[in-house]
Amino acid sequence: MTQIAEPGTGAAAQSSGGPGRISHWIDGRVAPGTAGRHGPVYNPATGVQSHAVDFASADEVDLAVAAAAAAFPAWRATSLAKRSEILFRIRALVDEHRREIAGLLTAQHGKTTVDALGEVARGLENIEFACGVPHLLKGGFSEQVSTGVDVFSIRQPLGVVAGITPFNFPAMVPMWMFANAIACGNTFVLKPSEKDPGASMLIAELLREAGLPNGVFNVVHGDKVAVDRILEHPVIQAVSFVGSTPIARYIYETGTRAGKRVQALGGAKNHMVVLPDADIGMAADAAVSAAYGSAGERCMAVAALVAVGTVADPLVAAIHERLPRIKVGDGSDPASEMGPLITRLHRDKVVSYLDSGREQGASVVVDGRDDPIYAADGFHLGVSLIDHVTAEMDCYKDEIFGPVLIVIRVDSYDEALKLINDNPYGNGTAIFTRDGGAARQFQFDVSAGMVGVNVPIPVPVAYYSFGGWKASLFGDLHMYGPDGINFYTRTKVVTERWPDPASSKVDLGFPRTR
Numbered sequence: 001m002t003q004i005a006e007p008g009t010g011a012a013a014q015s016s017g018g019p020g021r022i023s024h025w026i027d028g029r030v031a032p033g034t035a036g037r038h039g040p041v042y043n044p045a046t047g048v049q050s051h052a053v054d055f056a057s058a059d060e061v062d063l064a065v066a067a068a069a070a071a072f073p074a075w076r077a078t079s080l081a082k083r084s085e086i087l088f089r090i091r092a093l094v095d096e097h098r099r100e101i102a103g104l105l106t107a108q109h110g111k112t113t114v115d116a117l118g119e120v121a122r123g124l125e126n127i128e129f130a131c132g133v134p135h136l137l138k139g140g141f142s143e144q145v146s147t148g149v150d151v152f153s154i155r156q157p158l159g160v161v162a163g164i165t166p167f168n169f170p171a172m173v174p175m176w177m178f179a180n181a182i183a184c185g186n187t188f189v190l191k192p193s194e195k196d197p198g199a200s201m202l203i204a205e206l207l208r209e210a211g212l213p214n215g216v217f218n219v220v221h222g223d224k225v226a227v228d229r230i231l232e233h234p235v236i237q238a239v240s241f242v243g244s245t246p247i248a249r250y251i252y253e254t255g256t257r258a259g260k261r262v263q264a265l266g267g268a269k270n271h272m273v274v275l276p277d278a279d280i281g282m283a284a285d286a287a288v289s290a291a292y293g294s295a296g297e298r299c300m301a302v303a304a305l306v307a308v309g310t311v312a313d314p315l316v317a318a319i320h321e322r323l324p325r326i327k328v329g330d331g332s333d334p335a336s337e338m339g340p341l342i343t344r345l346h347r348d349k350v351v352s353y354l355d356s357g358r359e360q361g362a363s364v365v366v367d368g369r370d371d372p373i374y375a376a377d378g379f380h381l382g383v384s385l386i387d388h389v390t391a392e393m394d395c396y397k398d399e400i401f402g403p404v405l406i407v408i409r410v411d412s413y414d415e416a417l418k419l420i421n422d423n424p425y426g427n428g429t430a431i432f433t434r435d436g437g438a439a440r441q442f443q444f445d446v447s448a449g450m451v452g453v454n455v456p457i458p459v460p461v462a463y464y465s466f467g468g469w470k471a472s473l474f475g476d477l478h479m480y481g482p483d484g485i486n487f488y489t490r491t492k493v494v495t496e497r498w499p500d501p502a503s504s505k506v507d508l509g510f511p512r513t514r
Protein backbone atom coordinates (compact mmCIF):
# COMPACT_ATOMS: atom_id res chain seq x y z
CA MET A 1 0.00 0.00 0.00
CA THR A 2 1.26 3.45 -0.87
CA GLN A 3 1.77 6.13 1.67
CA ILE A 4 -0.83 8.78 2.59
CA ALA A 5 -0.18 12.08 0.86
CA GLU A 6 -0.23 15.62 2.05
CA PRO A 7 -2.54 16.41 -0.82
CA GLY A 8 -1.32 18.97 -3.23
CA THR A 9 0.94 20.83 -0.88
CA GLY A 10 4.25 19.39 -1.89
CA ALA A 11 5.13 19.24 1.79
CA ALA A 12 6.12 15.61 1.53
CA ALA A 13 8.53 16.43 -1.25
CA GLN A 14 10.17 19.12 0.79
CA SER A 15 10.45 17.17 4.02
CA SER A 16 11.87 13.96 2.55
CA GLY A 17 13.92 15.53 -0.20
CA GLY A 18 12.23 13.19 -2.71
CA PRO A 19 9.03 13.36 -4.65
CA GLY A 20 5.85 13.57 -2.59
CA ARG A 21 2.87 11.41 -3.32
CA ILE A 22 -0.54 12.43 -4.57
CA SER A 23 -3.27 9.88 -3.90
CA HIS A 24 -6.96 9.61 -4.68
CA TRP A 25 -9.82 11.31 -2.82
CA ILE A 26 -12.67 8.94 -2.10
CA ASP A 27 -15.60 9.42 0.26
CA GLY A 28 -14.26 12.60 1.81
CA ARG A 29 -10.68 11.55 2.49
CA VAL A 30 -7.33 10.78 0.90
CA ALA A 31 -7.31 7.22 -0.40
CA PRO A 32 -3.80 5.89 -0.97
CA GLY A 33 -3.44 4.06 -4.26
CA THR A 34 -3.10 0.31 -4.02
CA ALA A 35 -2.53 -0.47 -7.70
CA GLY A 36 1.24 -0.01 -7.53
CA ARG A 37 1.17 2.22 -10.60
CA HIS A 38 2.02 5.90 -10.57
CA GLY A 39 3.23 8.72 -12.82
CA PRO A 40 5.64 11.63 -12.38
CA VAL A 41 4.55 15.22 -11.73
CA TYR A 42 7.20 17.79 -12.62
CA ASN A 43 7.83 21.40 -11.86
CA PRO A 44 8.11 22.38 -15.54
CA ALA A 45 10.15 25.46 -14.67
CA THR A 46 12.98 23.37 -13.21
CA GLY A 47 12.39 19.98 -14.80
CA VAL A 48 12.55 18.39 -11.34
CA GLN A 49 9.97 15.78 -10.39
CA SER A 50 8.02 17.06 -7.40
CA HIS A 51 5.47 14.30 -6.93
CA ALA A 52 4.44 10.81 -7.94
CA VAL A 53 0.73 10.52 -8.55
CA ASP A 54 -1.06 7.23 -7.93
CA PHE A 55 -2.71 5.70 -10.97
CA ALA A 56 -6.03 4.06 -10.20
CA SER A 57 -6.91 0.51 -11.12
CA ALA A 58 -10.41 -0.37 -12.27
CA ASP A 59 -11.15 -1.54 -8.71
CA GLU A 60 -10.17 1.83 -7.28
CA VAL A 61 -12.42 3.62 -9.77
CA ASP A 62 -15.18 1.27 -8.59
CA LEU A 63 -14.55 2.37 -4.98
CA ALA A 64 -14.97 6.01 -5.95
CA VAL A 65 -18.12 5.25 -7.92
CA ALA A 66 -19.50 3.23 -5.00
CA ALA A 67 -18.89 6.18 -2.66
CA ALA A 68 -20.60 8.53 -5.12
CA ALA A 69 -23.52 6.13 -5.57
CA ALA A 70 -23.95 5.78 -1.80
CA ALA A 71 -23.96 9.55 -1.37
CA PHE A 72 -26.45 10.19 -4.16
CA PRO A 73 -29.84 9.45 -2.51
CA ALA A 74 -29.24 11.82 0.40
CA TRP A 75 -27.61 14.49 -1.76
CA ARG A 76 -30.40 14.57 -4.33
CA ALA A 77 -32.90 14.82 -1.46
CA THR A 78 -31.00 17.73 0.10
CA SER A 79 -33.04 20.91 -0.28
CA LEU A 80 -32.08 23.50 -2.83
CA ALA A 81 -31.67 25.97 0.00
CA LYS A 82 -29.10 23.73 1.69
CA ARG A 83 -27.30 22.90 -1.56
CA SER A 84 -26.95 26.55 -2.48
CA GLU A 85 -25.78 27.37 1.04
CA ILE A 86 -22.95 24.83 0.62
CA LEU A 87 -22.12 26.24 -2.80
CA PHE A 88 -21.87 29.73 -1.34
CA ARG A 89 -19.44 28.35 1.24
CA ILE A 90 -17.42 26.63 -1.50
CA ARG A 91 -17.34 29.92 -3.33
CA ALA A 92 -16.02 31.71 -0.23
CA LEU A 93 -13.36 29.07 0.45
CA VAL A 94 -12.08 28.93 -3.13
CA ASP A 95 -11.93 32.72 -3.09
CA GLU A 96 -10.04 32.68 0.21
CA HIS A 97 -7.58 30.05 -1.10
CA ARG A 98 -7.17 31.40 -4.60
CA ARG A 99 -3.47 32.16 -4.13
CA GLU A 100 -2.80 28.68 -2.79
CA ILE A 101 -4.60 27.08 -5.74
CA ALA A 102 -2.77 29.37 -8.15
CA GLY A 103 0.53 28.39 -6.50
CA LEU A 104 -0.16 24.73 -7.26
CA LEU A 105 -1.01 25.58 -10.86
CA THR A 106 2.26 27.42 -11.30
CA ALA A 107 4.25 24.67 -9.58
CA GLN A 108 2.80 21.80 -11.63
CA HIS A 109 1.59 23.37 -14.88
CA GLY A 110 4.15 26.16 -15.12
CA LYS A 111 1.83 29.09 -15.92
CA THR A 112 2.66 32.45 -14.39
CA THR A 113 1.09 33.49 -11.09
CA VAL A 114 -1.00 36.18 -12.80
CA ASP A 115 -2.28 33.69 -15.35
CA ALA A 116 -2.97 31.09 -12.65
CA LEU A 117 -4.97 33.63 -10.65
CA GLY A 118 -6.94 34.37 -13.82
CA GLU A 119 -7.69 30.67 -14.21
CA VAL A 120 -8.99 30.43 -10.65
CA ALA A 121 -11.12 33.55 -11.16
CA ARG A 122 -12.71 32.14 -14.32
CA GLY A 123 -13.37 28.83 -12.54
CA LEU A 124 -14.89 30.66 -9.60
CA GLU A 125 -17.42 32.25 -11.98
CA ASN A 126 -18.85 28.80 -12.53
CA ILE A 127 -19.26 28.20 -8.81
CA GLU A 128 -20.98 31.58 -8.56
CA PHE A 129 -23.34 30.59 -11.37
CA ALA A 130 -24.12 27.32 -9.61
CA CYS A 131 -24.98 29.21 -6.39
CA GLY A 132 -28.12 30.27 -8.26
CA VAL A 133 -29.27 26.68 -8.65
CA PRO A 134 -32.69 27.22 -7.03
CA HIS A 135 -33.50 29.53 -9.91
CA LEU A 136 -31.77 27.38 -12.54
CA LEU A 137 -33.77 24.27 -11.67
CA LYS A 138 -37.17 25.91 -11.95
CA GLY A 139 -39.49 23.92 -14.13
CA GLY A 140 -42.56 24.98 -16.09
CA PHE A 141 -46.21 24.81 -15.10
CA SER A 142 -49.32 24.97 -17.27
CA GLU A 143 -52.64 25.23 -15.51
CA GLN A 144 -55.86 23.78 -16.94
CA VAL A 145 -54.35 22.20 -20.08
CA SER A 146 -57.57 20.22 -20.16
CA THR A 147 -60.50 20.64 -17.84
CA GLY A 148 -59.24 19.98 -14.32
CA VAL A 149 -55.80 18.92 -15.58
CA ASP A 150 -52.48 20.66 -14.94
CA VAL A 151 -49.05 19.85 -16.42
CA PHE A 152 -45.66 20.65 -14.99
CA SER A 153 -42.06 19.80 -15.75
CA ILE A 154 -39.32 19.16 -13.23
CA ARG A 155 -35.57 18.71 -13.55
CA GLN A 156 -33.92 15.83 -11.75
CA PRO A 157 -30.27 14.86 -11.39
CA LEU A 158 -28.81 11.96 -13.36
CA GLY A 159 -27.00 10.16 -10.52
CA VAL A 160 -23.25 9.55 -10.53
CA VAL A 161 -21.50 11.59 -13.22
CA ALA A 162 -17.82 11.82 -14.13
CA GLY A 163 -15.44 14.47 -15.41
CA ILE A 164 -12.16 13.85 -17.24
CA THR A 165 -9.99 16.92 -17.57
CA PRO A 166 -6.88 18.16 -19.43
CA PHE A 167 -3.57 19.43 -18.09
CA ASN A 168 -3.88 23.00 -19.29
CA PHE A 169 -6.58 24.21 -16.85
CA PRO A 170 -6.22 21.94 -13.81
CA ALA A 171 -8.54 24.05 -11.63
CA MET A 172 -10.89 25.85 -14.01
CA VAL A 173 -12.04 22.95 -16.18
CA PRO A 174 -12.96 20.75 -13.17
CA MET A 175 -14.94 23.75 -11.87
CA TRP A 176 -16.70 24.05 -15.26
CA MET A 177 -18.03 20.57 -14.57
CA PHE A 178 -18.47 19.80 -10.88
CA ALA A 179 -20.07 23.09 -9.82
CA ASN A 180 -23.19 22.59 -11.92
CA ALA A 181 -23.13 18.80 -11.58
CA ILE A 182 -23.32 18.79 -7.79
CA ALA A 183 -25.59 21.84 -7.66
CA CYS A 184 -28.11 19.86 -9.72
CA GLY A 185 -27.98 17.03 -7.16
CA ASN A 186 -25.56 14.63 -8.85
CA THR A 187 -22.53 13.09 -7.24
CA PHE A 188 -19.22 13.42 -9.03
CA VAL A 189 -16.06 11.47 -9.85
CA LEU A 190 -13.22 13.57 -11.26
CA LYS A 191 -10.29 12.11 -13.21
CA PRO A 192 -7.93 15.07 -13.55
CA SER A 193 -4.89 15.23 -15.80
CA GLU A 194 -2.13 13.07 -14.39
CA LYS A 195 0.39 15.80 -15.30
CA ASP A 196 -0.77 18.38 -12.74
CA PRO A 197 -3.19 16.72 -10.32
CA GLY A 198 -2.38 18.74 -7.17
CA ALA A 199 -5.04 21.44 -7.51
CA SER A 200 -7.87 18.91 -7.63
CA MET A 201 -6.83 17.58 -4.20
CA LEU A 202 -6.81 21.02 -2.61
CA ILE A 203 -10.23 21.69 -4.15
CA ALA A 204 -11.49 18.39 -2.71
CA GLU A 205 -10.37 19.50 0.75
CA LEU A 206 -12.10 22.85 0.35
CA LEU A 207 -15.33 21.15 -0.71
CA ARG A 208 -15.24 19.00 2.40
CA GLU A 209 -14.51 22.03 4.56
CA ALA A 210 -17.51 23.77 3.00
CA GLY A 211 -19.74 20.99 4.29
CA LEU A 212 -20.22 18.96 1.14
CA PRO A 213 -21.18 15.48 2.35
CA ASN A 214 -18.61 12.72 1.90
CA GLY A 215 -18.87 10.91 -1.40
CA VAL A 216 -20.49 13.76 -3.33
CA PHE A 217 -17.12 14.70 -4.83
CA ASN A 218 -14.37 12.14 -5.46
CA VAL A 219 -11.08 12.23 -7.32
CA VAL A 220 -9.35 9.30 -8.98
CA HIS A 221 -6.02 9.88 -10.64
CA GLY A 222 -4.61 7.91 -13.49
CA ASP A 223 -4.43 7.14 -17.15
CA LYS A 224 -6.35 5.15 -19.73
CA VAL A 225 -7.06 2.37 -17.22
CA ALA A 226 -9.08 4.73 -15.01
CA VAL A 227 -10.71 6.46 -17.98
CA ASP A 228 -11.79 3.19 -19.57
CA ARG A 229 -13.34 1.99 -16.34
CA ILE A 230 -15.27 5.27 -16.08
CA LEU A 231 -16.51 4.84 -19.65
CA GLU A 232 -17.79 1.31 -19.08
CA HIS A 233 -18.98 1.59 -15.46
CA PRO A 234 -22.70 0.82 -15.47
CA VAL A 235 -23.48 3.18 -12.58
CA ILE A 236 -21.99 6.29 -14.21
CA GLN A 237 -24.72 8.10 -16.08
CA ALA A 238 -22.83 10.87 -17.83
CA VAL A 239 -19.28 11.86 -18.74
CA SER A 240 -17.93 15.34 -19.37
CA PHE A 241 -14.56 15.43 -21.08
CA VAL A 242 -12.15 18.17 -22.12
CA GLY A 243 -8.91 17.33 -23.91
CA SER A 244 -7.47 16.61 -27.33
CA THR A 245 -9.64 15.70 -30.31
CA PRO A 246 -8.57 12.06 -30.78
CA ILE A 247 -9.30 11.29 -27.13
CA ALA A 248 -12.52 13.35 -27.17
CA ARG A 249 -13.76 11.31 -30.14
CA TYR A 250 -12.83 8.08 -28.34
CA ILE A 251 -14.58 9.19 -25.13
CA TYR A 252 -17.72 10.17 -27.01
CA GLU A 253 -17.91 6.98 -29.05
CA THR A 254 -17.09 4.65 -26.15
CA GLY A 255 -19.23 6.44 -23.58
CA THR A 256 -22.32 6.74 -25.76
CA ARG A 257 -21.97 3.10 -26.84
CA ALA A 258 -22.17 2.23 -23.13
CA GLY A 259 -25.41 4.22 -22.93
CA LYS A 260 -24.05 7.32 -21.22
CA ARG A 261 -24.74 10.96 -21.90
CA VAL A 262 -21.41 12.42 -23.09
CA GLN A 263 -20.09 15.87 -23.87
CA ALA A 264 -16.50 15.72 -25.14
CA LEU A 265 -14.66 18.92 -25.95
CA GLY A 266 -11.61 18.51 -28.17
CA GLY A 267 -8.70 20.46 -29.56
CA ALA A 268 -8.57 23.63 -31.58
CA LYS A 269 -6.85 25.74 -34.18
CA ASN A 270 -8.16 29.21 -33.52
CA HIS A 271 -7.89 31.77 -36.30
CA MET A 272 -7.68 35.50 -35.77
CA VAL A 273 -8.60 37.41 -38.92
CA VAL A 274 -7.25 40.93 -39.28
CA LEU A 275 -8.92 43.07 -41.94
CA PRO A 276 -7.03 45.92 -43.65
CA ASP A 277 -8.97 48.60 -41.70
CA ALA A 278 -8.04 47.21 -38.27
CA ASP A 279 -6.02 49.18 -35.77
CA ILE A 280 -2.59 47.60 -36.26
CA GLY A 281 -1.28 48.28 -32.76
CA MET A 282 -4.37 46.90 -31.07
CA ALA A 283 -4.42 43.82 -33.31
CA ALA A 284 -0.72 43.17 -32.67
CA ASP A 285 -1.15 43.50 -28.90
CA ALA A 286 -4.12 41.13 -29.02
CA ALA A 287 -2.35 38.57 -31.22
CA VAL A 288 0.76 38.51 -29.03
CA SER A 289 -1.27 38.23 -25.80
CA ALA A 290 -3.55 35.51 -27.13
CA ALA A 291 -0.85 33.48 -28.89
CA TYR A 292 1.78 33.38 -26.17
CA GLY A 293 -0.24 33.67 -22.94
CA SER A 294 0.12 30.43 -20.95
CA ALA A 295 2.83 29.44 -23.48
CA GLY A 296 0.11 28.89 -26.08
CA GLU A 297 -1.27 25.98 -24.06
CA ARG A 298 -4.84 27.23 -24.14
CA CYS A 299 -7.60 25.70 -26.20
CA MET A 300 -8.69 29.26 -27.01
CA ALA A 301 -5.17 30.52 -27.85
CA VAL A 302 -4.83 32.34 -31.15
CA ALA A 303 -2.78 29.87 -33.18
CA ALA A 304 -3.22 31.16 -36.73
CA LEU A 305 -3.20 34.81 -37.67
CA VAL A 306 -5.00 35.40 -40.96
CA ALA A 307 -3.78 38.68 -42.41
CA VAL A 308 -6.04 40.04 -45.14
CA GLY A 309 -4.51 42.08 -47.97
CA THR A 310 -2.27 45.01 -47.19
CA VAL A 311 -2.41 44.54 -43.42
CA ALA A 312 0.11 41.66 -43.46
CA ASP A 313 3.45 43.51 -43.65
CA PRO A 314 2.76 46.18 -41.00
CA LEU A 315 1.02 43.64 -38.75
CA VAL A 316 3.85 41.12 -38.85
CA ALA A 317 6.32 43.96 -38.24
CA ALA A 318 4.31 45.18 -35.23
CA ILE A 319 4.15 41.67 -33.76
CA HIS A 320 7.85 41.05 -34.41
CA GLU A 321 8.73 44.28 -32.70
CA ARG A 322 6.86 43.25 -29.53
CA LEU A 323 8.42 39.77 -29.14
CA PRO A 324 11.89 40.54 -27.74
CA ARG A 325 10.24 42.27 -24.79
CA ILE A 326 8.38 39.14 -23.63
CA LYS A 327 10.06 37.75 -20.54
CA VAL A 328 10.00 33.96 -20.47
CA GLY A 329 10.90 32.21 -17.23
CA ASP A 330 9.76 30.48 -14.07
CA GLY A 331 6.07 31.27 -13.62
CA SER A 332 6.57 31.94 -9.92
CA ASP A 333 8.91 34.84 -10.74
CA PRO A 334 6.74 37.98 -10.89
CA ALA A 335 8.88 39.26 -13.76
CA SER A 336 7.95 36.30 -16.00
CA GLU A 337 5.20 36.87 -18.54
CA MET A 338 5.30 33.37 -19.98
CA GLY A 339 6.24 30.10 -18.30
CA PRO A 340 7.52 26.76 -19.58
CA LEU A 341 5.70 24.01 -21.47
CA ILE A 342 4.20 21.09 -19.58
CA THR A 343 6.81 18.41 -20.37
CA ARG A 344 10.06 18.05 -22.25
CA LEU A 345 8.37 15.68 -24.67
CA HIS A 346 5.72 18.26 -25.48
CA ARG A 347 8.33 20.98 -25.90
CA ASP A 348 10.22 18.81 -28.38
CA LYS A 349 7.03 18.23 -30.35
CA VAL A 350 6.34 21.98 -30.47
CA VAL A 351 9.89 22.58 -31.68
CA SER A 352 9.44 20.04 -34.47
CA TYR A 353 6.89 22.38 -36.09
CA LEU A 354 9.53 25.10 -36.40
CA ASP A 355 11.67 22.68 -38.39
CA SER A 356 8.85 21.28 -40.50
CA GLY A 357 7.54 24.78 -41.21
CA ARG A 358 10.95 25.86 -42.48
CA GLU A 359 11.35 22.67 -44.53
CA GLN A 360 7.90 23.10 -46.06
CA GLY A 361 8.64 26.65 -47.23
CA ALA A 362 7.45 28.97 -44.44
CA SER A 363 9.73 31.62 -43.00
CA VAL A 364 10.57 31.32 -39.32
CA VAL A 365 10.78 34.97 -38.31
CA VAL A 366 11.52 34.23 -34.65
CA ASP A 367 12.73 30.82 -33.44
CA GLY A 368 12.07 30.23 -29.74
CA ARG A 369 15.21 28.13 -29.49
CA ASP A 370 17.25 31.32 -29.88
CA ASP A 371 15.98 32.56 -26.51
CA PRO A 372 18.69 31.68 -23.91
CA ILE A 373 15.93 30.27 -21.69
CA TYR A 374 15.76 27.29 -24.05
CA ALA A 375 19.10 26.06 -22.75
CA ALA A 376 18.13 26.54 -19.08
CA ASP A 377 16.72 23.84 -16.81
CA GLY A 378 13.07 23.02 -17.24
CA PHE A 379 10.85 22.80 -20.28
CA HIS A 380 11.16 26.35 -21.57
CA LEU A 381 10.91 27.59 -25.12
CA GLY A 382 10.97 31.20 -26.26
CA VAL A 383 8.20 32.69 -28.37
CA SER A 384 8.19 31.79 -32.09
CA LEU A 385 6.67 33.43 -35.15
CA ILE A 386 6.27 31.70 -38.52
CA ASP A 387 5.19 33.77 -41.55
CA HIS A 388 4.05 32.78 -45.05
CA VAL A 389 2.38 29.60 -43.84
CA THR A 390 -0.03 27.79 -46.15
CA ALA A 391 -2.91 25.47 -45.42
CA GLU A 392 -0.92 22.42 -46.58
CA MET A 393 1.85 22.79 -44.00
CA ASP A 394 1.93 20.66 -40.85
CA CYS A 395 2.30 23.75 -38.66
CA TYR A 396 -1.12 24.84 -39.95
CA LYS A 397 -2.83 21.48 -40.04
CA ASP A 398 -1.91 20.34 -36.51
CA GLU A 399 -2.74 21.86 -33.17
CA ILE A 400 0.75 22.85 -31.95
CA PHE A 401 -0.33 23.88 -28.42
CA GLY A 402 2.78 25.92 -27.76
CA PRO A 403 4.13 29.47 -28.05
CA VAL A 404 4.16 29.47 -31.85
CA LEU A 405 2.11 31.97 -33.85
CA ILE A 406 1.74 31.25 -37.55
CA VAL A 407 0.74 33.84 -40.11
CA ILE A 408 -1.27 33.05 -43.22
CA ARG A 409 -1.57 35.82 -45.78
CA VAL A 410 -4.77 35.91 -47.83
CA ASP A 411 -6.10 38.38 -50.40
CA SER A 412 -9.69 38.74 -49.27
CA TYR A 413 -12.26 38.29 -46.53
CA ASP A 414 -13.80 35.43 -48.53
CA GLU A 415 -10.47 33.62 -48.62
CA ALA A 416 -10.04 34.09 -44.86
CA LEU A 417 -13.52 32.77 -44.21
CA LYS A 418 -13.01 29.74 -46.46
CA LEU A 419 -9.79 28.88 -44.64
CA ILE A 420 -11.55 28.87 -41.27
CA ASN A 421 -14.64 27.05 -42.45
CA ASP A 422 -12.56 24.37 -44.20
CA ASN A 423 -10.52 23.75 -41.05
CA PRO A 424 -11.60 20.61 -39.19
CA TYR A 425 -11.62 22.45 -35.85
CA GLY A 426 -14.19 25.06 -34.89
CA ASN A 427 -13.52 26.15 -31.32
CA GLY A 428 -12.95 29.92 -31.15
CA THR A 429 -12.20 32.56 -33.74
CA ALA A 430 -11.87 36.33 -33.83
CA ILE A 431 -12.04 39.19 -36.29
CA PHE A 432 -10.26 42.49 -35.91
CA THR A 433 -11.81 45.36 -37.84
CA ARG A 434 -13.43 48.77 -37.43
CA ASP A 435 -16.16 47.81 -39.89
CA GLY A 436 -19.30 46.75 -38.01
CA GLY A 437 -20.87 45.33 -41.16
CA ALA A 438 -17.88 43.09 -41.85
CA ALA A 439 -17.83 41.91 -38.25
CA ARG A 440 -21.53 41.11 -38.34
CA GLN A 441 -21.11 39.20 -41.61
CA PHE A 442 -18.26 37.20 -40.05
CA GLN A 443 -20.32 36.30 -37.01
CA PHE A 444 -23.08 35.17 -39.40
CA ASP A 445 -20.81 33.17 -41.73
CA VAL A 446 -18.15 31.55 -39.62
CA SER A 447 -18.21 27.88 -38.55
CA ALA A 448 -17.00 28.11 -34.97
CA GLY A 449 -18.70 27.92 -31.61
CA MET A 450 -17.22 31.06 -30.04
CA VAL A 451 -16.57 34.29 -31.90
CA GLY A 452 -14.71 37.42 -30.81
CA VAL A 453 -15.10 40.82 -32.43
CA ASN A 454 -11.92 42.69 -31.54
CA VAL A 455 -11.71 40.22 -28.62
CA PRO A 456 -9.01 37.60 -29.22
CA ILE A 457 -9.98 34.99 -26.59
CA PRO A 458 -13.79 34.96 -26.53
CA VAL A 459 -14.28 32.52 -23.63
CA PRO A 460 -17.95 32.99 -22.69
CA VAL A 461 -18.82 34.13 -19.17
CA ALA A 462 -20.26 31.45 -16.89
CA TYR A 463 -23.90 32.32 -17.62
CA TYR A 464 -23.46 31.47 -21.30
CA SER A 465 -22.04 28.11 -22.36
CA PHE A 466 -18.64 27.13 -23.72
CA GLY A 467 -18.18 24.90 -26.72
CA GLY A 468 -16.80 24.60 -30.19
CA TRP A 469 -18.11 23.14 -33.41
CA LYS A 470 -16.84 20.39 -35.71
CA ALA A 471 -13.90 18.38 -34.29
CA SER A 472 -13.74 20.69 -31.26
CA LEU A 473 -16.82 19.16 -29.63
CA PHE A 474 -18.54 15.79 -29.75
CA GLY A 475 -22.01 15.81 -28.27
CA ASP A 476 -25.03 18.04 -28.30
CA LEU A 477 -24.59 20.31 -25.32
CA HIS A 478 -21.85 22.81 -24.64
CA MET A 479 -20.21 23.03 -21.27
CA TYR A 480 -21.26 25.07 -18.20
CA GLY A 481 -23.91 27.79 -18.12
CA PRO A 482 -27.43 26.87 -19.25
CA ASP A 483 -26.18 23.92 -21.32
CA GLY A 484 -24.40 22.61 -18.22
CA ILE A 485 -27.67 22.58 -16.29
CA ASN A 486 -29.35 20.75 -19.16
CA PHE A 487 -26.51 18.27 -19.38
CA TYR A 488 -26.61 17.37 -15.69
CA THR A 489 -30.39 17.01 -15.41
CA ARG A 490 -33.18 15.16 -17.09
CA THR A 491 -36.67 16.48 -17.28
CA LYS A 492 -39.82 14.79 -16.18
CA VAL A 493 -43.25 16.04 -17.18
CA VAL A 494 -46.16 15.38 -14.82
CA THR A 495 -49.78 15.49 -16.02
CA GLU A 496 -52.08 15.75 -13.02
CA ARG A 497 -55.77 15.61 -12.25
CA TRP A 498 -57.25 15.58 -8.75
CA PRO A 499 -60.24 13.35 -8.05
CA ASP A 500 -63.59 14.70 -9.20
CA PRO A 501 -65.92 11.68 -8.96
CA ALA A 502 -68.79 13.67 -10.44
CA SER A 503 -67.14 13.92 -13.88
CA SER A 504 -65.46 10.48 -13.90
CA LYS A 505 -66.41 8.04 -16.68
CA VAL A 506 -64.88 5.23 -18.76
CA ASP A 507 -63.40 6.53 -22.05
CA LEU A 508 -61.24 4.19 -24.20
CA GLY A 509 -60.34 6.92 -26.70
CA PHE A 510 -56.84 8.40 -26.82
CA PRO A 511 -56.63 11.19 -24.23
CA ARG A 512 -57.60 14.51 -25.80
CA THR A 513 -57.67 17.91 -24.28
CA ARG A 514 -61.13 19.26 -23.75
Ligand code: NAD
Nearest residue numbers: 165166167192193224227242243244247265266267268299
Ligand atom coordinates in the same frame (compact mmCIF):
# COMPACT_ATOMS: atom_id res chain seq x y z
P1 NAD B 1 -5.40 14.76 -23.54
O1 NAD B 1 -6.47 14.44 -24.51
O2 NAD B 1 -4.06 14.15 -23.74
O3 NAD B 1 -5.85 14.35 -22.05
C1 NAD B 1 -7.09 14.74 -21.52
C2 NAD B 1 -7.53 13.70 -20.51
O4 NAD B 1 -7.67 12.45 -21.16
C3 NAD B 1 -6.53 13.50 -19.37
O5 NAD B 1 -7.22 13.35 -18.17
C4 NAD B 1 -5.81 12.22 -19.76
O6 NAD B 1 -5.36 11.47 -18.67
C5 NAD B 1 -6.86 11.46 -20.54
N1 NAD B 1 -6.28 10.61 -21.60
C6 NAD B 1 -5.16 10.87 -22.31
N2 NAD B 1 -4.94 9.88 -23.19
C7 NAD B 1 -5.94 8.98 -23.03
C8 NAD B 1 -6.26 7.73 -23.66
N3 NAD B 1 -5.50 7.23 -24.63
N4 NAD B 1 -7.36 7.10 -23.26
C9 NAD B 1 -8.14 7.59 -22.28
N5 NAD B 1 -7.87 8.77 -21.66
C10 NAD B 1 -6.79 9.45 -22.02
O7 NAD B 1 -5.30 16.36 -23.49
P2 NAD B 1 -4.22 17.24 -22.71
O8 NAD B 1 -2.91 17.12 -23.41
O9 NAD B 1 -4.28 16.98 -21.26
O10 NAD B 1 -4.82 18.70 -22.94
C11 NAD B 1 -4.56 19.47 -24.08
C12 NAD B 1 -5.66 19.31 -25.10
O11 NAD B 1 -6.91 19.66 -24.53
C13 NAD B 1 -5.49 20.24 -26.29
O12 NAD B 1 -5.83 19.52 -27.46
C14 NAD B 1 -6.50 21.34 -26.03
O13 NAD B 1 -6.96 22.01 -27.18
C15 NAD B 1 -7.59 20.58 -25.39
N6 NAD B 1 -8.46 21.44 -24.61
C16 NAD B 1 -9.68 21.72 -25.12
C17 NAD B 1 -10.51 22.57 -24.44
C18 NAD B 1 -11.87 22.89 -24.97
O14 NAD B 1 -12.61 23.48 -24.24
N7 NAD B 1 -12.22 22.51 -26.18
C19 NAD B 1 -10.10 23.13 -23.21
C20 NAD B 1 -8.85 22.81 -22.71
C21 NAD B 1 -8.02 21.96 -23.43
